[in-house]
Amino acid sequence: MAIELGLKEEQEMLKTMARDFLANECPKTFVRQMMDDEVGHSPELWKKMADLGWQGLVFPEELGGSAMNFRDLCILSEEMGRAVLPGPFYSTVVLVGLPIQDFGTEEQKQEFLPKIASGEIACTLAALEESGDLWAEDISVKALQRGDEYVINGTKLFVTDARAADYMLVAARTKRTSNPEEGITLFMVNAKEWGIYIQNMNVMDLTRKQYEVRFTNVPVSSKNIIGGLNEGWAVLQQIALKASAVLSAEMVGAGEMVTEMTVDYMKERVQFGVVIGTFQALKHRAADMHVLMEYSRSLMEWAAECVKEDHPDTEMAVAMAKSYCGDAIKFVTDAGVQLHGGIGFTWDHDMHLYFKRGRYNDTTFGDSNYYKELIANRLEANLI
Amino acid sequence: MVTGEAEQTEAFRKEVRDWLIANLPEKWGTPEYVAPERFSQEAQDLGISWTKRLYEAGYTGFNVPKEYGGIERPGWQQAILLEELSRRGTPPGPQSLGQLMVIGTLMGWASEEQKKRFIPKILSGEESWCEGFSEPNAGSDLANVQTTAVRDGDEWVVNGQKCWTSMWKFADWSLLVTKTDPNAPRHRNLTYFIFDTTTPGFSRRPLQQMTGESEFGEMFFDDMRVPHENMIGEEGRGWYVAMTTLAAERSGGGGAAAAAMGLSGYGGLIVRTLGGVDSLIELAKKTKRYGKSLWDDVTFRQRIVQIAIENQASRYYGTRLGIAMRKGTASGNEASIAKNSQAEQRKRQGDMVMEIIGAYSQLMRGDPRAIDGGEQVYNMIRSRGATIEMGTSEINRNIIAERILGLPRA
Numbered sequence: 001m002a003i004e005l006g007l008k009e010e011q012e013m014l015k016t017m018a019r020d021f022l023a024n025e026c027p028k029t030f031v032r033q034m035m036d037d038e039v040g041h042s043p044e045l046w047k048k049m050a051d052l053g054w055q056g057l058v059f060p061e062e063l064g065g066s067a068m069n070f071r072d073l074c075i076l077s078e079e080m081g082r083a084v085l086p087g088p089f090y091s092t093v094v095l096v097g098l099p100i101q102d103f104g105t106e107e108q109k110q111e112f113l114p115k116i117a118s119g120e121i122a123c124t125l126a127a128l129e130e131s132g133d134l135w136a137e138d139i140s141v142k143a144l145q146r147g148d149e150y151v152i153n154g155t156k157l158f159v160t161d162a163r164a165a166d167y168m169l170v171a172a173r174t175k176r177t178s179n180p181e182e183g184i185t186l187f188m189v190n191a192k193e194w195g196i197y198i199q200n201m202n203v204m205d206l207t208r209k210q211y212e213v214r215f216t217n218v219p220v221s222s223k224n225i226i227g228g229l230n231e232g233w234a235v236l237q238q239i240a241l242k243a244s245a246v247l248s249a250e251m252v253g254a255g256e257m258v259t260e261m262t263v264d265y266m267k268e269r270v271q272f273g274v275v276i277g278t279f280q281a282l283k284h285r286a287a288d289m290h291v292l293m294e295y296s297r298s299l300m301e302w303a304a305e306c307v308k309e310d311h312p313d314t315e316m317a318v319a320m321a322k323s324y325c326g327d328a329i330k331f332v333t334d335a336g337v338q339l340h341g342g343i344g345f346t347w348d349h350d351m352h353l354y355f356k357r358g359r360y361n362d363t364t365f366g367d368s369n370y371y372k373e374l375i376a377n378r379l380e381a382n383l384i
Numbered sequence: 385m386v387t388g389e390a391e392q393t394e395a396f397r398k399e400v401r402d403w404l405i406a407n408l409p410e411k412w413g414t415p416e417y418v419a420p421e422r423f424s425q426e427a428q429d430l431g432i433s434w435t436k437r438l439y440e441a442g443y444t445g446f447n448v449p450k451e452y453g454g455i456e457r458p459g460w461q462q463a464i465l466l467e468e469l470s471r472r473g474t475p476p477g478p479q480s481l482g483q484l485m486v487i488g489t490l491m492g493w494a495s496e497e498q499k500k501r502f503i504p505k506i507l508s509g510e511e512s513w514c515e516g517f518s519e520p521n522a523g524s525d526l527a528n529v530q531t532t533a534v535r536d537g538d539e540w541v542v543n544g545q546k547c548w549t550s551m552w553k554f555a556d557w558s559l560l561v562t563k564t565d566p567n568a569p570r571h572r573n574l575t576y577f578i579f580d581t582t583t584p585g586f587s588r589r590p591l592q593q594m595t596g597e598s599e600f601g602e603m604f605f606d607d608m609r610v611p612h613e614n615m616i617g618e619e620g621r622g623w624y625v626a627m628t629t630l631a632a633e634r635s636g637g638g639g640a641a642a643a644a645m646g647l648s649g650y651g652g653l654i655v656r657t658l659g660g661v662d663s664l665i666e667l668a669k670k671t672k673r674y675g676k677s678l679w680d681d682v683t684f685r686q687r688i689v690q691i692a693i694e695n696q697a698s699r700y701y702g703t704r705l706g707i708a709m710r711k712g713t714a715s716g717n718e719a720s721i722a723k724n725s726q727a728e729q730r731k732r733q734g735d736m737v738m739e740i741i742g743a744y745s746q747l748m749r750g751d752p753r754a755i756d757g758g759e760q761v762y763n764m765i766r767s768r769g770a771t772i773e774m775g776t777s778e779i780n781r782n783i784i785a786e787r788i789l790g791l792p793r794a
Contacts, residue, residue: 005700006707263789278794283785284778290789291721298700299693320693372689373682379665379692380679 005301011075014068018079021052026083028350034086035206041087041164047119055093056117059101063109064117070242074249074304081250081361082257084353086207088122088161094246095160095239096123096169099186103227103235112167112188121166126156126189126213127236134240134365136233137180141215143172143187148222150174150187152215162198162211165191170215175230184232188224189215205356240365241315244322245307247361248300251325254361255293258336258354262286265340276339285335292328299324316378323371326362333358396461400443400468407437413472423599427475428512428554434475435509445507448487453504459706486513486559488632493576493617493625502557502578514555515633516579516603517626518548524779526561526630527570527623531605533562533577538612540564540577542585542605548773552588552601555581560610561626564619574622579610595765596748631716633774661692664736671740678740687736694729698722717787720780727770727777734764 007015025045034040049055058073059065073093080089097116100108115121131138141154152172162168168189175183189196197214227235263286266277276282303321306314333355337344344351362368409430411417420426438444439453446462448454483506490499505511522528531544542562549558557578564575579586585608590598617625665688668679678684702722708714737760738745749758771777785791 005704006711259789263791266791275792277785277791280778280782280794283791284781286789286791287781287784290784291725294704294721295694295697295701295725298704299697301704302696302700320696323689324693324697369686372686372693375689375692376685379661379689380669383662383665383669 004305005298007075011072014072015075015079017052018076019082021048022079022083022085026085028084028353031084031086031207031353038200039163040207040209041122041161046087046122049089050117050119053117055089055097055119056113057093059097059113059117064114070245070308071301071304074246074300077246077249078253078256081253081357084207084254084350084357088124088164090208090243090246090250091124091161091165092116092122094243095125096167096188098242099169099226099235099239100188102238107223108188108226122161122164123167123169124159124161124165125171125239126159126162126168127171127239128158129154129156132158133370134236136184139171139173139180139184141170141172143170143174143185143220145174145222146219149219150185150222152187152189152218152220154215156213156215157210158201159198159211159213161209162191162213163209167191168196168213169226170220171232171236181233183230184236185229186226186232186235187220188226189218189220193218193220195219203360205360207353207357208360241318242307244365244371245300245303245318247364248296248303248318248321248325251329251358251361252293252297252300254354254357255289255296255325255329255332258332258351259286259289259293261351262289262336262339269341282339285339289332289335292331296321296325296328316375319371319374319378322366323368323375326368326371329358329362393460393464397464397468400465403441403443404468404472404474407441408472408474409434412474423553423597425554430475432509432512435507439508445487445503448491448503448507452491452499453507483507483513485515485629485633489559489616489625489629492628498578498616511556512551512554514549514551514558514603515629516546516549516558516560517629519544519546523548524776526626527574529561529563529574531560531562532566533564533575533610535564535612536609539609540575540612540615542577542579542608542610544605546603546605547591548600549588549603550600550773552603553590553598557581558603559616559629561622564622568620571623572620574626575619576616576622576625577610578614578616579608583608583610585609594768595762630775631719661688661695664688664691664733664740667737668740671742673742684740691729691733691736694725694732698725698729701725715787717783720775720783721788723774724771724777724780724784727767730767730770731764734760734767738764 025048030042030045034042053066054076056063056065057068057076058070059067061067077090077094093116097113100112104112112121112123116123127134127139129138129140141152141156143150143152150172152170154172156170159168168191170187170189171184172187173183174185177183195216195218197216199212199214201210201212203210222229226232263277266282266286267275269276277286299317299321303314303317305311306317311317333351336351337355340349340351343349366374409417420430435444442455442457443465445452445454446457446459446465448456450456487503487506490503494502502511506513516531517526517529519529519531521530529544531542531546533540533542535541540562542560544562546560558581560577560579562575562577563573565573567573581588585606587604587606588601589604591600591602592598593600665679668684668688669677671678679688705714705718705722708718741755741760744753744755745761745764747754747758748761751758754761775783786793
């Protein structure tokens with residue numbers, strides 16, 4: 001199996017194309033406009049991205065996709081992190097598109113993937129509840145069978161971009177046994193159904209909105225079960241794995257951007273009659289930022305390649321990347337604010353956009369501590 | 385970079401492993417093996433004989449041209465070799481920094497005759513070298529060397545003192561940076577030589593470190609006469625030659641080849657520390673403190689995991705660096721990143737062991753109750769030097785900030 005770090009020529013092209021496109025279409029003025037927008041989703045930009053083939057990047061060509069691979073998706077995600085792209089790309093493609101591609105039936109793929117690829121629909125995952133953790137025992141939203149359909153009742157929290165979504169992939173309990181991982185089922189639910197009530201959660205990162213979603217007697221056809229009745233936990237774990245790799249890629253893109261912005265500022269800002277970049281204490285902090293991002297990138301590229309190749313080290317690689325990038329983005333964005341001084345602490349400066357998105361990326365699907373525990377278990381198992 | 389090509393690499397790995405089993409000293413790696421005391425004559429002899437074995441097996445001088453005794457084999461083979469050597473913790477051999485940095489310097493600046501005369505004997509272990517760089521008043525500020533060399537006919541007369549010299553005791557030859565023009569501007573006043581340590585006027589003595597050992601020494605020059613032909617590079621250009629030595633040193637000598645497989649920096653150090661994580665876990669699992677196993681303590685466990693993650697990050701950073709070197713997009717300054725991270729990790733790893741062994745972290749070699757014969761405590765103390773030697777962490781941060789990020793010099 002080939003683990004290839006660095007970029008091939010066509011990947012360099014994808015990166016450059018994405019960077020140029022986002023520089024034009026997603027400047028910070030646009031990001032701020034979306035922050036103030038209730039839904040935080042621009043249909044115009046969504047359509048342009050679909051025209052470039054982004055939503056369908058990794059889907060097969062016969063389903064309207066571009067048949068590129070997971071590593072390419074991560075390259076794109078780096079650029080999106082760099083631009084702090086708002087809107088439901090991540091929730092649609094990574095949280096819903098990928099699991100349908102991985103676990104869906106032929107029929108389900110035919111039904112949903114072309115619509116995602118064309119930009120016709122946006123989607124999201126509704127998995128977390130009161131605990132805020134992705135933990136089987138904590139899933140208590142119920143789906144009861146009624147003839148050919150199921151009826152969903154309960155409340156989901158931290159649902160990313162729910163208001164922009166046409167479909168929600170909902171994790172619900174369909175059976176209760178002594179094993180909490182058994183009896184979870186994922187349903188593709190039409191978000192416009194009666195009985196779905198969406199309420200804003202007042203989140204810190206306004207570039208990626210999250211919602212409380214209440215389900216009251218919401219019907220869904222049993223044909224919309226993704227990954228088998230009572231077998232949803234495995235799907236959720238796979239979603240978490242791939243999403244964590246993508247979130248790591250976003251953190252790398254964002255952290256590199258923050259380092260560049262900070263270094264540029266240090267070359268311009270004059271205090272005590274000299275540019276502040278000449279001060280060794282500040283230089284050393286900038287050097288630390290750079291080093292953390294180089295190491296973050298190294299682990300992230302390794303993780304993305306492992307996912308792409310379905311390598312036996314995948315779980316370990318993603319856990320290491322997510323844990324390290326999570327710590328790194330917190331350090332780097334903190335240093336970014338600090339080195340900018342007063343201006344870096346203002347709402348008008350863009351540094352806080354990266355600071356807050358970094359917190360989302362670290363927390364979501366398990367923070368660095370969570371992943372360290374996972375690694376500890378694996379390292380211990382490897383000893384024996 | 386493809387680290388895949390699984391069959392090919394695994395075949396070579398097996399070849400190396402088989403060779404190691406057949407060639408390592410008897411009882412090596414078993415509790416019965418008694419290692420010679422560090423820096424003793426016996427340890428030196430072991431190093432030389434081990435170097436010779438590797439040389440004869442064709443396992444040394446990977447990126448050195450054949451006419452100078454090298455083997456010109458691909459970098460990935462060198463990386464696997466280093467990995468396997470580190471895994472077994474072999475005696476110090478020709479992969480050691482000192483040797484590689486001398487070769488790096490000679491390859492860059494020496495004459496054809498000098499390369500042919502010296503490099504094969506370094507590779508085969510026949511001649512040992514040391515580096516006459518640092519002085520009492522020229523540490524991080526290397527350009528401030530005060531040792532002088534004055535031309536006298538076909539010779540140069542050297543006076544002054546060097547310190548912090550590794551491998552000082554048994555070196556047959558040494559590198560030497562001297563000030564030759566007191567009136568020339570900084571960086572243009574230095575000249576680089578090599579000298580035979582049997583030259584009259586040369587003397588050396590141990591410099592005891594906080595480990596209690598004398599890994600480093602001091603060298604004194606009292607009207608020592610060095611032939612003009614032993615100059616490396618041109619008169620007044622010594623600073624630039626020295627930069628080559630330091631770059632070779634920082635990038636672990638093997639440089640590109642080692643980096644190519646994720647082993648940049650201290651040669652095999654990353655792998656040594658990676659292997660160390662397993663032993664950290666084992667140690668934490670079997671150590672009970674205040675009634676419970678340390679591995680069951682979340683804080684301990686997570687800090688050990690952090691070390692494992694950082695080791696892996698170094699490894700893949702090295703891989704990426706290797707690719708950049710091949711593409712020609714690396715500047716060479718990246719070695720400062722790898723060096724710093726590894727040195728700092730080495731400290732953290734050493735400290736972790738101390739925390740695990742608790743009260744026993746005070747027992748040094750010679751105490752019957754010392755853990756691993758006091759090796760762990762020694763390593764922890766020795767690691768304090770890691771962030772100082774080969775460019776302090778602070779100097780390396782300056783290099784990263786100024787030469788990679790382009791921040792202005794003060």
